[in-house]
Amino acid sequence: MASQAESETGRPRYVPLCSSLLPLSRLTLIVHGPEHGHRIISPVEGCRRLYIRVNGIVQGVGFRPFVYRIAVRTGLAGFVRNLGDAGVEIEVEGPAGDVKSFLSALRDEAPPLAEIAELRVEERPPTGEKEFRILASRDGGEGGGTIPPDIATCDRCLADIDDPKSRYCGYWATSCTDCGPRFTVIGALP
Structure with a gap:
């Protein structure tokens, strides 16, 4: 079940598949090779799921479509939605390197009017989600939202x-x- 490709050194390279591609029951992988011996790779090795809570000026500034674009660009599954307190919650799942790229883009490429005041990240167990979605807003939250000022026509x-x-x-x-x-x-x- 692992994808095998020749590396530049000519040795086999094994890439675990993410849990979002196959049912969990089919994802326990056994890798054979001289450098590995025989070892079992857990069903979700290499995959991460993060819950991300973003506070600041992140509503009314195109933040959810921005999150959607970078999630799709990095090949992640999950969701984004507004919270009733002017915050945004995000869950992303995919290969660890892609999740890291997503977090970097979230911090470095935010829309011009967005101001991220706080970014909280929690590890969650992967769920096997297959796509990224923008969900309907959720009521509740911590309160104390910030509304951006009026901006001159761009x-x-x-x-x-x-x-x-x-x-x-x-x-x-x-x-x-x-x-x-x-x-x-x-x-x-x-």
Whole structure:
């Protein structure tokens, strides 16, 4: 059940498959080879599942679609959803290296208006989830959310307003997740 490929040195290289690809009952792997002897690889060796709680300015700024894009780009399964207190919760599962890449991208590539004030990470057991989803928002949470300020119209939106071929040509209220009203349009804090 392990994927075997020749390494640059000519020796076999064994890559454990992630639990999200096959049922757990079929994932106990036995690797044979001179450098390994015979050893049993646990069903989820090499796979991790993390629960990530993000606090700060992470709602109303395109944060969930951003998380979705980096999860799909790194090949991870799991979900992201808004919490009732203006936080976001994420669970990701996949090969350890891909999870590490996801965490780096989460910190380094956040949308322009997002401000991550706190990032809490907990290890969870892998579940075998196969896809990444954006879930409906959940009520509750810790309270104390932060709403971003109103932002002047960005250059991309101004270009849309000025472009006669754009459906937003001349539309004065054009905005996107990187600009426009935030504070002035909310009815109440979460």
